[in-house]
Amino acid sequence: MLSVFDSGVGTEVTWQLSETVLLGTGIAFQTRRFRLNDKNRVQSISRPNRNDDGGVGQESAVPAFVSLRWKPSPKTSIDLLTGVAFAGNVRVESSAGGRIHDDDYDPAPFLGLKGQVFF
Numbered sequence: 001m002l003s004v005f006d007s008g009v010g011t012e013v014t015w016q017l018s019e020t021v022l023l024g025t026g027i028a029f030q031t032r033r034f035r036l037n038d039k040n041r042v043q044s045i046s047r048p049n050r051n052d053d054g055g056v057g058q059e060s061a062v063p064a065f066v067s068l069r070w071k072p073s074p075k076t077s078i079d080l081l082t083g084v085a086f087a088g089n090v091r092v093e094s095s096a097g098g099r100i101h102d103d104d105y106d107p108a109p110f111l112g113l114k115g116q117v118f119f
Contacts, residue, residue: 008063022069031060036092055094063083063110075119081112 010028017023039101065083072078088105 020071022071024067024069025065026067027062029060029062029063031058033058043055047062055100056091058093059089059092061108065110077116077118079112079114079116081114082110084109
C-alpha cells in the first residue's frame with residue numbers, strides 16, 4: 001500500500017513492478033476544515049450584512065489518481081502522483097455555523113512529488 005493521501009477515505013490498488021518500484025491507482029474522498037481569521041474574506045451576496053468573521057472554511061473533493069513509488073533504499077522513498085480531483089466544493093460558514101458561501105468547482109488536475117526518509 002502506497003498511502004499517498006495522508007487524509008481522507010478511499011481505496012488503492014498497488015502493483016510491485018520490481019523490488020524498488022511500485023505502481024498504484026485509486027480514488028478517495030477528502031475533506032478539510034479550517035478556521036478563518038477575523039478579516040472579511042467572503043461576503044454573502046444574498047445576505048450582505050454577513051461575513052466570515054472568524055468562521056470556518058471547508059474544501060471537499062474526490063481525487064482519482066495514479067502513483068509511482070521508487071525506493072532507492074529500504075529507508076527512503078520518492079512518490080510521483082498525478083490525477084484529477086472531481087466533485088470539488090468550497091464552503092464558508094460563519095462562526096455561528098450558518099452558511100455564507102457554498103460553491104462547486106470544475107474537475108482539477110494535480111501533480112505531486114513526495115519524498116520520505118524512515119528512521
